[in-house]
Every structure is written in C-alpha cells, then in structure tokens.
Amino acid sequence: MIEASLWQRIWLRVLEITPQLSKATYETILMVIIALSIAAVIGIPLGVLLVITRPGHILEKKWFYKIANMLINMIRAIPFIILLFAIMPFTRMIVGTTIQLKGAIVPLVVFTAPFIARVTESALLEVNKGIIEAFLAMGASPWQIITKVLLKETRPTMILGMTISAISLIGASAMAGVVGGGGLGDLAIRYGYQRYEGDVMLLTLIVLIIMVQGIQTVGNSIAKRLKK
Amino acid sequence: MIEITNLYKTYHSTEGNVEALKGINLKVEKGEIFGVIGFSGAGKSSLIRCVNMLEKPTSGSVVVNGLEMTQLTGQNLRNARKKIGMIFQHFNLLESCTVFENVAVALELSNTPKQVITEKVNNLLSIVGLADKKNNYPSQLSGGQKQRVAIARALANDIEVLLCDEATSALDPQTTNAILDLLLDINKKFQITILLITHEMHVIKKICDKVAVIENGQIIEEDTVLNVFTNPKNQTTKNFIKSIMEEDLPESVLKKLQKEDRNSNILKLTFVGCNAAQPVLARIAKELPVWPNILSGNIIQIKDQTLGRLIIELAGDSNSIEAGIQILKEQNVLTEVLNYD
Ligand SMILES: Nc1ncnc2c1ncn2[C@@H]1O[C@H](COP(=O)(O)OP(=O)(O)O)[C@@H](O)[C@H]1O
Ligand SMILES: [Mg+2]
Numbered sequence: 001m002i003e004a005s006l007w008q009r010i011w012l013r014v015l016e017i018t019p020q021l022s023k024a025t026y027e028t029i030l031m032v033i034i035a036l037s038i039a040a041v042i043g044i045p046l047g048v049l050l051v052i053t054r055p056g057h058i059l060e061k062k063w064f065y066k067i068a069n070m071l072i073n074m075i076r077a078i079p080f081i082i083l084l085f086a087i088m089p090f091t092r093m094i095v096g097t098t099i100q101l102k103g104a105i106v107p108l109v110v111f112t113a114p115f116i117a118r119v120t121e122s123a124l125l126e127v128n129k130g131i132i133e134a135f136l137a138m139g140a141s142p143w144q145i146i147t148k149v150l151l152k153e154t155r156p157t158m159i160l161g162m163t164i165s166a167i168s169l170i171g172a173s174a175m176a177g178v179v180g181g182g183g184l185g186d187l188a189i190r191y192g193y194q195r196y197e198g199d200v201m202l203l204t205l206i207v208l209i210i211m212v213q214g215i216q217t218v219g220n221s222i223a224k225r226l227k228k
Numbered sequence: 229m230i231e232i233t234n235l236y237k238t239y240h241s242t243e244g245n246v247e248a249l250k251g252i253n254l255k256v257e258k259g260e261i262f263g264v265i266g267f268s269g270a271g272k273s274s275l276i277r278c279v280n281m282l283e284k285p286t287s288g289s290v291v292v293n294g295l296e297m298t299q300l301t302g303q304n305l306r307n308a309r310k311k312i313g314m315i316f317q318h319f320n321l322l323e324s325c326t327v328f329e330n331v332a333v334a335l336e337l338s339n340t341p342k343q344v345i346t347e348k349v350n351n352l353l354s355i356v357g358l359a360d361k362k363n364n365y366p367s368q369l370s371g372g373q374k375q376r377v378a379i380a381r382a383l384a385n386d387i388e389v390l391l392c393d394e395a396t397s398a399l400d401p402q403t404t405n406a407i408l409d410l411l412l413d414i415n416k417k418f419q420i421t422i423l424l425i426t427h428e429m430h431v432i433k434k435i436c437d438k439v440a441v442i443e444n445g446q447i448i449e450e451d452t453v454l455n456v457f458t459n460p461k462n463q464t465t466k467n468f469i470k471s472i473m474e475e476d477l478p479e480s481v482l483k484k485l486q487k488e489d490r491n492s493n494i495l496k497l498t499f500v501g502c503n504a505a506q507p508v509l510a511r512i513a514k515e516l517p518v519w520p521n522i523l524s525g526n527i528i529q530i531k532d533q534t535l536g537r538l539i540i541e542l543a544g545d546s547n548s549i550e551a552g553i554q555i556l557k558e559q560n561v562l563t564e565v566l567n568y569d
Contacts, residue, residue, distance in 0.1 A: 138309065
C-alpha cells in the first residue's frame with residue numbers, strides 16, 4: 001500500500017512539473033540551436049582562415065594568423081560564467097537586452113564561436129599537405145581548395161567537432177539561465193537550488209543527460225556514415 | 229615543350245640557407261619522356277616542383293609550352309597549371325571520395341558540365357583500367373590502383389605535360405612496371421610530354437628517351453638513355469648503371485684468370501642489338517691467332533632497343549690482341565680494356 005502511494009506521489013509530481021520541464025527543455029533546445037548556428041557561421045570561416053593564413057599555407061598572412069590566434073586564446077581563457085557578466089555591455093549593444101533568450105544567445109555565441117574555430121582548425125590541419133599540393137597543381141583556386149578539399153575531406157571530424165560544440169553549449173546554456181535566459185539550467189537552479197525541490201533538479205538532470213546522449217549518438221552515427 | 233634556363237632555388241630557413249638548385253639548364257622536347265635521376269636530396273623534387281611553380285624559383289626561367297611560368301600569377305597561373313598534370317609518390321587522392329569523384333573533381337575545377345564530366349571520367353577510368361572500381365574508395369585500392377586514379381585525374385583536363393614526382397617509388401617492382409607501361413601508353417596515345425624524376429635507374433631505362441643526372445643541385449650528365457648506358461662519363465652515372473647492370477667480374481672468375489699464365493686482355497664490349505657482337509668475335513678468332521673467351525654476358529632492354537654487354541678474355545700475343553681490338557672498334561663495338569691487377 002505504501003509502495004503504491006509512493007509511486008502515485010511521484011507520478012503526480014511528474015505531471016505537475018511536466019509543463020515547466022517541457023517549456024525549459026524547449027528553451028534550451030532553442031538556445032542551443034540558435035547559438036550553435038550563429039557560432040558555426042562565425043567559427044567555421046574563422047577556423048578555415050586560421051589554417052590557410054598559416055606560414056606556408058595557401059593564403060599565408062602571418063599578421064592575421066597571429067592576431068586571430070591570440071584573440072581566440074584570450075576569449076577561450078575566460079570561464080563562461082565570467083564571460084557572461086563581463087560582456088554584458090556588449091550584449092546590450094548588440095541585442096538591446098541582457099536577459100531572456102536574446103540576452104543569452106550573445107554570450108553563448110561569443111563562447112562557442114572560438115571553440116568551433118579551434119575545432120575546425122584542428123580538423124583542417126589533419127588534411128595531408130600532399131593533397132592540397134595536388135589540387136594546386138591542378139589549378140584549383142583557394143576557394144576551391146577550401147570547399148573541395150579541406151571541408152570535404154574533414155566532414156566526419158567536423159561533425160564530431162560540432163557534436164562536442166553542441167554538448168558544451170548545453171552546459172553553457174544552463175549557466176546562461178542564471179541571468180534569466182530560461183531553459184533547463186534556470187529551472188534546475190530556481191527549483192532545485194533556491195527552493196530545495198530536489199526532485200525537479202533530478203528530473204532536469206535526467207533530461208540533460210538524455211539530450212547529451214542523444215546528440216552524441218546522432219553525431220557519431222553521422223560521422224561514421226561519412227567516414228570512408 | 230619545357231625549357232629551363234639557369235634555374236636557381238634556395239630555401240631559407242632558420243637553420244640557414246639550402247641551395248637546392250644551382251643553375252639548372254634543361255630542354256624537354258614535345259612528346260619526349262625525359263627522366264631526371266639522382267640520389268635523395270639531390271634536388272629532384274625541387275626541380276620538378278619549379279616547373280609548375282609549386283615551388284617558386286629563386287631565379288631563372290621556366291618556359292612550358294611557350295609560357296614563362298615564373299611570370300604568371302593568379303588565374304593565369306591556374307590556367308597554365310590545368311594543362312600541366314602532376315602525379316606524386318603518395319598519390320594524394322581525396323580519401324572521402326570515390327574513384328569516380330576523385331577524377332571528376334579535376335573537371336569540376338574548370339566548371340565542366342555534369343554530362344560531359346560523367347562521360348569523360350568513365351572514358352578516363354577505362355583508359356587506366358579502373359572502370360570496374362569507379363565506386364570504390366581509395367582505402368579499398370592497392371597502391372598501383374591509386375596511382376592509376378591519380379593518372380586519370382591528371383589526364384582529365386587534356387594536359388600537354390605530365391610531371392611525375394617519384395610516381396613509382398612507393399610501389400613494388402611488378403606494379404612499378406605496370407604503371408610505367410601505362411605512362412608509356414599515354415605518352416604515345418596522347419602525345420603527352422613527360423618529365424619524371426626518380427632515384428631508380430630501372431625507371432629511366434624502361435620508358436625514358438633522355439636522361440639527366442642531378443647531383444648537389446646541378447646536372448652532371450645529360451644525354452639519350454642509350455648513350456648514357458653505353459658510355460657513361462660521370463662516376464655517379466656509372467653507379468646508377470651498375471645498380472641494374474653488373475659491370476664487374478665475379479671474384480672467383482677473376483682469381484682463376486689471374487692464376488692462368490698466359491698473355492691476355494680482358495675486354496668490356498658494349499653493343500646495340502643482341503646479335504651484333506657474336507659474328508665479330510667469330511671473325512677475330514678466325515682471322516687472328518687469338519682465343520676469345522666469354523666471361524660474362526648481359527643483355528638489357530632500354531625502352532625499345534637492346535643493349536648487350538660482354539666481358540671477354542682475349543688471349544694471344546700482344547700484337548694479335550691489338551689487331552683484334554682494332555677490328556672490334558671498326559665494327560662499332562664499344563671496346564674497353566679492363567685492368568685487373
Ligand atoms: N621546403 C624546404 N625547406 C628547406 N629545405 C628544403 C625544402 N625542400 C627541400 N629542401 C632541401 O633541398 C635539398 C633538395 O631537396 P629535394 O629537392 O627534395 O631533393 P630530392 O627530391 O632529390 O630528394 C635537400 O637538401 C633538402 O633538404
Ligand atoms: Mg624528392
């Protein structure tokens with residue numbers, strides 16, 4: 001009897017939390033998708049530039065490489081929770097607010113774009129120099145080398161890199177919740193930490209774990225399919 | 229077709245400067261297969277890479293099909309490069325693309341329409357004998373097959389010149405021969421001029437018309453392959469020839485000869501065509517009181533000619549031996565007296 005009532009109570013509690021939980025999940029997914037897309041649009045070209053402007057590469061520009069390299073290191077050295085507050089003026093300048101989804105997206109992008117740039121850089125550096133030379137010898141332009149050699153050859157590695165980026169974004173987006181960005185992190189902190197409702201925290205964690213697992217699984221299987 | 233004049237290439241690095249090429253002059257005629265041979269570090273790769281400007285020459289001129297390559301930049305250079313194919317020791321294929329795609333990509337670079345690409349790639353793949361592998365990935369191919377894909381890719385843009393940078397050095401002897409046959413084939417079929425570099429004399433003798441020997445960034449000997457084989461001038465050249473054609477008598481034969489107490493000379497005879505020496509030797513033996521004794525014999529194929537090499541002992545009195553050598557020389561048998569002391 002006691003058993004049944006326990007399960008019953010748990011079930012009722014889950015039903016009670018579900019609307020908030022699904023809303024928070026939706027917000028997190030939205031945050032991750034938007035931030036990842038914008039960060040990729042900035043980070044991938046940046047990563048490509050970091051590779052091709054290196055000494056001895058197809059568009060050698062030493063000063064650009066050095067400056068970009070230093071800038072990325074600087075941003076990457078800042079813990080996200082500090083970055084979040086440190087760039088608030090910048091965030092306000094860009095989107096007019098530092099809270100809600102809009103306010104959270106900016107720091108998430110600033111955090112993730114350099115990460116993606118590094119992921120792209122290390123993937124592209126794995127492309128054999130000989131292949132690039134073969135294409136130069138065939139009369140390929142720098143743009144053709146980027147699209148038909150560098151990015152094409154590294155698709156599996158890039159997919160895995162984006163998977164890691166997405167997962168690190170989930171973590172960061174939870175922190176962004178602290179400044180009113182919403183999402184699962186926000187929920188966990190508000191209920192679990194501030195109101196001592198541990199069960200909400202637990203459910204939030206379960207959803208986060210499922211998300212991370214899901215993304216990794218999908219990423220791995222796409223990468224595997226692309227790999228030859 | 230390729231004319232290299234006074235070519236210098238110096239690499240600058242933190243450890244100092246390396247003068248890889250020091251005044252190279254070279255002329256490759258249209259339709260010719262020209263081989264450059266040299267040991268590792270001699271400057272072969274630097275030389276061939278200066279032809280399509282993968283390496284920018286420090287000074288000098290490189291003219292390919294009438295175009296001064298050193299003056300070209302941007303789109304002009306890319307257009308010129310499209311007519312100069314290149315294949316490499318390590319094939320350099322896209323691992324993520326099928327055989328078909330690897331060849332097609334060369335045509336995509338010049339925005340060829342899709343139908344034309346399909347037709348042309350299929351045709352190229354049958355030329356190199358890989359029609360049945362077109363949907364395979366490079367990782368599923370042998371070294372020889374990979375080089376065939378690379379050759380098909382190089383041919384895609386109707387090239388006039390093909391540069392081969394140690395194209396067979398990663399292959400076993402049998403596969404090497406098959407690839408060399410293919411190169412010879414496309415040279416004949418499409419009149420493609422081939423400049424190749426190698427460290428293997430076998431490659432030179434099998435397909436080249438002319439050869440240059442490079443050492444320390446300089447060309448130390450250059451001639452038709454046949455001339456270089458019959459009459460090498462430089463010690464390095466001789467060493468390369470030795471690698472495929474034994475010149476020395478075996479120790480045991482030598483010892484036995486030295487024990488014999490008779491007046492004789494040991495001669496090295498070189499002749500083109502395999503039967504050229506036999507009648508002459510018979511004639512000497514008949515006309516003069518001498519006894520030719522064949523100690524070793526060697527016949528090698530140099531492209532489409534046969535080169536024979538005999539080492540004989542010619543015994544008799546000194547005057548007769550002298551007269552015999554005279555007859556040999558008159559009959560265009562290259563004769564060299566060997567001294568074994
Ligand atoms: N990129 C480079 N930087 C510095 N030195 C180089 C470079 N490439 C080649 N060299 C040097 O130039 C010389 C000739 O090299 P290379 O042309 O590769 O010879 P080979 O192909 O005959 O082995 C060697 O001493 C080599 O170390
Ligand atoms: Mg080399």
